[in-house]
Amino acid sequence: xxxxxxxxxxxxxxxxxxxxxxxxxxxxxxxxxxxxxxxxxxxxxxxxxxxxxxxxxxxxxxxxxxxxxxxxxxxxxxxxxxxxxxxxxxxxxxxxxxxxxxxxxxxxxxxxxxxxxxxxxxxxxxxxxxxxxxxxxxxxxxxxxxxxxxxxxxxxxxxxxxxxxxxxxxxxxxxxxxxxxxxxxxxxxxxxxxxxxxxxxxxxxxxxxxxxxxxxxxxxxxxxxxxxxxxxxxxxxxxxxxxxxxxxxxxxxxxxxxxxxxxxxxxxxxxxxxxxxxxxxxxxxxxxxxxxxxxxxxxxxxxxxxxxxxxxxxxxx
Amino acid sequence: xxxxxxxxxxxxxxxxxxxxxxxxxxxxxxxxxxxxxxxxxxxxxxxxxxxxxxxxxxxxxxxxxxxxxxxxxxxxxxxxxxxxxxxxxxxxxxxxxxxxxxxxxxxxxxxxxxxxxxxxxxxxxxxxxxxxxxxxxxxxxxxxxxxxxxxxxxxxxxxxxxxxxxxxxxxxxxxxxxxxxxxxxxxxxxxxxxxxxxxxxxxxxxxxxxxxxxxxxxxxxxxxxxxxxxxxxxxxxxxxxxxxxxxxxxxxxxxxxxxxxxxxxxxxxxxxxxxxxxxxxxxxxxxxxxxxxxxxxxxxxxxxxxxxxxxxxxxxxxxxxxxxxxxx
Amino acid sequence: xxxxxxxxxxxxxxxxxxxxxxxxxxxxxxxxxxxxxxxxxxxxxxxxxxxxxxxxxxxxxxxxxxxxxxxxxxxxxxxxxxxxxxxxxxxxxxxxxxxxxxxxxxxxxxxxxxxxxxxxxxxxxxxxxxxxxxxxxxxxxxxxxxxxxxxxxxxxxxxxxxxxxxxxxxxxxxxxxxxxxxxxxxxxxxxxxxxxxxxxxxxxxxxxxxxxxxxxxxxxxxxxxxxxxxxxxxxxxxxxxxxxxxxxxxxxxxxxxxxxxxxxxxxxxxxxxxxxxxxxxxxxxxxxxxxxxxxxxxxxxxxxxxxxxxxxxxxxxxxxxxxxxxxxx
Ligand SMILES: Nc1ncnc2c1ncn2[C@@H]1O[C@H](COP(=O)(O)OP(=O)(O)O)[C@@H](O)[C@H]1O
Ligand SMILES: Nc1ncnc2c1ncn2[C@@H]1O[C@H](COP(=O)(O)OP(=O)(O)O)[C@@H](O)[C@H]1O
Ligand code: SF4
Ligand SMILES: [Mg+2]
Ligand SMILES: [Mg+2]
Numbered sequence: 001x002x003x004x005x006x007x008x009x010x011x012x013x014x015x016x017x018x019x020x021x022x023x024x025x026x027x028x029x030x031x032x033x034x035x036x037x038x039x040x041x042x043x044x045x046x047x048x049x050x051x052x053x054x055x056x057x058x059x060x061x062x063x064x065x066x067x068x069x070x071x072x073x074x075x076x077x078x079x080x081x082x083x084x085x086x087x088x089x090x091x092x093x094x095x096x097x098x099x100x101x102x103x104x105x106x107x108x109x110x111x112x113x114x115x116x117x118x119x120x121x122x123x124x125x126x127x128x129x130x131x132x133x134x135x136x137x138x139x140x141x142x143x144x145x146x147x148x149x150x151x152x153x154x155x156x157x158x159x160x161x162x163x164x165x166x167x168x169x170x171x172x173x174x175x176x177x178x179x180x181x182x183x184x185x186x187x188x189x190x191x192x193x194x195x196x197x198x199x200x201x202x203x204x205x206x207x208x209x210x211x212x213x214x215x216x217x218x219x220x221x222x223x224x225x226x227x228x229x230x231x232x233x234x235x236x237x238x239x240x241x242x243x244x245x246x247x248x249x250x251x252x253x254x255x256x257x258x259x260x261x262x263x264x265x266x267x268x269x270x271x272x273x274x275x276x277x278x279x280x281x282x283x284x285x286x287x288x289x290x291x292x293x294x295x296x297x298x299x300x301x302x303x304x305x306x307x308x309x310x311x312x313x314x315x316x317x
Numbered sequence: 318x319x320x321x322x323x324x325x326x327x328x329x330x331x332x333x334x335x336x337x338x339x340x341x342x343x344x345x346x347x348x349x350x351x352x353x354x355x356x357x358x359x360x361x362x363x364x365x366x367x368x369x370x371x372x373x374x375x376x377x378x379x380x381x382x383x384x385x386x387x388x389x390x391x392x393x394x395x396x397x398x399x400x401x402x403x404x405x406x407x408x409x410x411x412x413x414x415x416x417x418x419x420x421x422x423x424x425x426x427x428x429x430x431x432x433x434x435x436x437x438x439x440x441x442x443x444x445x446x447x448x449x450x451x452x453x454x455x456x457x458x459x460x461x462x463x464x465x466x467x468x469x470x471x472x473x474x475x476x477x478x479x480x481x482x483x484x485x486x487x488x489x490x491x492x493x494x495x496x497x498x499x500x501x502x503x504x505x506x507x508x509x510x511x512x513x514x515x516x517x518x519x520x521x522x523x524x525x526x527x528x529x530x531x532x533x534x535x536x537x538x539x540x541x542x543x544x545x546x547x548x549x550x551x552x553x554x555x556x557x558x559x560x561x562x563x564x565x566x567x568x569x570x571x572x573x574x575x576x577x578x579x580x581x582x583x584x585x586x587x588x589x590x591x592x593x594x595x596x597x598x599x600x601x602x603x604x605x606x607x608x609x610x611x612x613x614x615x616x617x618x619x620x621x622x623x624x625x626x627x628x629x630x631x632x633x634x635x636x637x638x639x640x641x642x643x644x645x
Numbered sequence: 646x647x648x649x650x651x652x653x654x655x656x657x658x659x660x661x662x663x664x665x666x667x668x669x670x671x672x673x674x675x676x677x678x679x680x681x682x683x684x685x686x687x688x689x690x691x692x693x694x695x696x697x698x699x700x701x702x703x704x705x706x707x708x709x710x711x712x713x714x715x716x717x718x719x720x721x722x723x724x725x726x727x728x729x730x731x732x733x734x735x736x737x738x739x740x741x742x743x744x745x746x747x748x749x750x751x752x753x754x755x756x757x758x759x760x761x762x763x764x765x766x767x768x769x770x771x772x773x774x775x776x777x778x779x780x781x782x783x784x785x786x787x788x789x790x791x792x793x794x795x796x797x798x799x800x801x802x803x804x805x806x807x808x809x810x811x812x813x814x815x816x817x818x819x820x821x822x823x824x825x826x827x828x829x830x831x832x833x834x835x836x837x838x839x840x841x842x843x844x845x846x847x848x849x850x851x852x853x854x855x856x857x858x859x860x861x862x863x864x865x866x867x868x869x870x871x872x873x874x875x876x877x878x879x880x881x882x883x884x885x886x887x888x889x890x891x892x893x894x895x896x897x898x899x900x901x902x903x904x905x906x907x908x909x910x911x912x913x914x915x916x917x918x919x920x921x922x923x924x925x926x927x928x929x930x931x932x933x934x935x936x937x938x939x940x941x942x943x944x945x946x947x948x949x950x951x952x953x954x955x956x957x958x959x960x961x962x963x964x965x966x967x968x969x970x971x972x973x974x
Contacts, residue, residue: 045830045831045832046830154920184687184688184857185687185857185858185859185900185903185904186687186899186900186903186916186917187916188903188904188916189902189903189904189905189914189915189916189917190915190916190918192905192914193913193914193915193916211830211831212831213831213907214860214904214905214906214907215905217905217906217907217911218905218906218911218914219905238911241907241908251832252831252832253907254835255831255832255834255835255836256831256835256907257831257834257835257858257860257861257864257907258860258861258864258904258906258907258908259907259908260908264839265832265835265836265839267832270802270832270833270836272800446706538746539741539743539746539747540746540747540748540749540750542702542741543741543747543748543808544749544760545702545733546700546702546733546734546738546739546741547733547734547738547760547761547764547811548729548730548731548732548733548734548735548761548764548765549730549760549761549764550730550764553760553764557749557751557752557760558749558752561751562749562750562751565751635751636750636751637750637751637753637795637797638750638751638795638797
């Protein structure tokens with residue numbers, strides 16, 4: 001996709017201080033970009049820094065180093081009303097729709113607030129916008145759903161409310177953080193196809209965070225793979241799934257249900273990556289079946305495997 | 318081991334804090350009650366007692382810090398001042414004489430009450446829906462709601478006055494002198510039954526209900542079901558899987574209850590004229606015997622803290638999660 | 646081939662404030678020794694109820710259970726409490742859905758193993774327990790030193806392995822696994838599944854493997870039972886599950902079309918519109934009627950036929966599968 005870049009990060013690093021230990025680096029010099037109307041999938045096991053990147057992109061977090069760009073403007077350190085304006089354009093959908101909705105407020109109330117805060121709509125106009133949103137996400141008849149409370153909705157319907165709320169400000173960019181991982185298969189399909197159709201109708205760009213490569217392949221144009229806070233591979237969805245270049249991506253693919261992989265998994269041991277600031281070398285080195293001497297000394301840089309495919313692994317040089 | 322040392326350090330720190338508060342409070346009281354009281358006693362008590370009072374409340378011209386150091390030094394050496402009520406008996410001697418009675422009566426009664434209450438709570442929860450589960454919690458709700466004073470007087474009236482089953486007052490018959498003889502000990506136990514009974518009846522229901530609720534909740538946990546699925550014997554399941562987890566939230570309650578034993582069940586000791594610390598506390602308050610009051614408050618605070626410390630050690634034994642430091 | 650587990654006409658209803666709510670309706674299936682039967686269905690379809698009913702873990706004040714559960718030919722519901730205790734784990738063991746909470750937080754892993762063995766093997770010595778525990782832990786690729794740990798010191802994947810090792814402690818003939826890898830990362834999940842498959846072969850276990858993920862089960866099970874609203878709609882063979890979706894029950898077809906594919910050509914997915922039925926308001930006909938794209942007028946009122954056998958489809962619009970195509974495991 002050679003369309004215009006909507007949002008990008010340049011060497012974004014997010015550190016969390018830990019008492020009595022080196023800082024935890026949840027994302028380490030991550031550079032990526034998302035074009036207009038593009039979906040970038042972000043996959044990796046839990047703790048790899050996906051949510052941290054998502055929150056940084058919509059500026060719910062301020063990175064410790066690096067830059068976040070949106071429509072060519074530096075939004076890394078904006079705050080106050082500039083940040084509010086940014087949130088009209090960039091929104092986030094969370095994994096657990098139940099936790100992100102207030103049990104004491106109706107669906108209508110949940111949507112009215114962002115309509116008022118971000119778009120300054122009042123009275124009749126706001127009602128109309130509200131009904132339009134509910135219809136857009138398939139919660140019809142809207143007059144009925146407006147009055148419901150979260151506990152009266154099914155998991156799929158709650159996630160639709162969360163999507164409608166994210167759309168309230170009329171954003172162009174949405175971070176969807178594991179939006180379907182708590183739903184049943186058939187509801188998953190409905191939410192994924194809803195996201196797909198909203199992209200077309202509203203011209204949205206997505207960062208689709210998931211640990212499921214199959215759904216990432218389905219929804220995304222390109223897929224980025226994170227491990228231990230580092231971006232280890234990024235490619236078009238098909239290229240990544242069919243010709244993975246990084247050993248971690250290969251491991252992930254082999255382990256995903258529905259993979260044709262037979263035999264033992266391509267890893268030397270199990271374990272979680274080291275996120276501490278004083279880690280050196282490739283985060284995957286302790287588990288990597290192709291590990292070389294330099295891997296535990298130097299962090300390999302992202303290098304092109306093909307024009308639409310980059311991987312951070314010494315195997316590619 | 319590090320856990321124990323840490324808790325021990327914390328215990329010493331809080332003991333010191335309690336002692337310091339005991340030192341500071343009378344000096345902070347508005348209108349300086351010490352001087353008022355000293356004034357009231359003028360002419361009634363000997364100059365030595367007055368001097369002792371003055372020292373105790375800092376109505377002297379030595380600087381505060383040196384008073385504080387003297388106070389701490391005296392405290393450690395058991396010199397807690399002289400009681401006004403029993404002048405010139407030292408406060409420490411009064412406490413030493415009353416303490417065994419209180420610990421013997423209230424302590425044993427409280428431990429019994431906790432033990433029986435907890436056991437019955439475990440039993441009723443385990444057999445929930447059964448016959449005992451219908452009876453015991455209802456009875457407990459009733460007994461726990463009875464006002465203690467009323468209960469004690471009713472029992473005293475019925476079992477003591479009307480039917481003469483038990484003596485009406487005191488720790489032993491006045492015709493006996495304390496000794497380790499069978500006659501004395503049996504007489505003492507006989508005197509203790511009725512007051513102990515009132516304590517047990519009034520507090521056991523709370524323990525039963527609390528334990529039953531925790532236990533019912535724990536029985537719904539997956540690890541209990543998983544234990545049952547593994548075909549474990551029911552005793553093992555009831556105690557090591559359910560009760561041991563269910564008891565953890567009640568531990569702080571035990572610490573408080575055991576600690577406050579030393580404060581004496583004030584009402585019990587008053588109703589039964591039992592010569593324990595609670596009885597002395599009432600006497601001290603009535604006679605405005607500040608040295609005795611201070612001594613009693615200090616010993617109550619100390620025992621609450623020590624009981625807390627012991628219970629925390631026990632908690633550490635029961636729950637490995639609090640031991641810490643052992644993660645992989 | 647001998648049947649290690651037979652579930653015959655199982656009905657379960659939960660006792661609630663608003664009366665009896667059915668959760669399982671006339672469920673029949675059997676699992677041969679050395680066979681893995683997958684059980685899939687949406688959440689709330691009754692999978693965990695099935696697992697607990699088979700273990701006879703549903704208390705009389707929680708649910709009413711009707712039907713027969715035969716383990717090695719013996720009806721669990723006819724046993725005295727002591728016989729039941731002795732049968733559990735020795736004949737039939739279970740891995741819980743949420744192994745996060747399946748371990749007693751105040752006992753060490755070693756004590757869990759000791760408890761289990763002491764309850765069933767009279768006079769077993771301490772040394773024997775220690776040795777067996779170490780062997781079991783090694784079988785699920787855990788360091789035997791894990792025995793000294795407590796649950797809170799282990800990761801989710803390690804706890805799951807401990808629970809699996811525990812389930813093998815008495816060499817049962819039937820093993821029930823209720824979503825044993827849900828909530829784990831894919832890599833950990835896959836390595837545990839690989840171990841389950843290896844242990845099953847090595848010990849000739851009959852496994853009832855419960856999951857909500859059709860893809861995952863079809864990679865592991867010999868046959869797959871599809872549950873909807875407390876009923877088994879179809880039992881299919883693994884070989885068939887990977888073939889043409891149109892040969893399956895309309896609900897199974899829906900599940901297959903809903904899951905995105907990892908390999909092969911990219912096909913579009915679609916959900917199954919609507920929601921599962923309210924179990925208190927079920928009509929006489931097919932419970933899938935409201936959501937079914939293939940429904941016939943008769944489906945609303947005509948009860949689905951009871952069926953048994955290795956594979957079957959319960960649907961008025963679908964014929965039974967052609968048996969010649971079914972491959973033996
Ligand atoms: N606010 C925070 N404070 C401290 N640590 C955090 C915080 N947020 C995330 N982390 C840590 O950063 C790491 C990456 O987390 P996250 O971005 O949530 O990963 P993912 O979404 O891939 O599971 C984890 O180890 C997590 O514990
Ligand atoms: N203890 C219970 N009391 C009442 N209803 C229950 C109970 N446990 C489960 N259910 C109901 O039974 C149905 C089946 O639940 P379950 O067997 O847990 O399904 P699954 O494991 O397939 O998600 C659900 O509708 C659930 O709400
Ligand atoms: S019986 Fe009828 S409604 Fe039910 S699945 Fe078959 S076609 Fe659909
Ligand atoms: Mg996350
Ligand atoms: Mg379940």
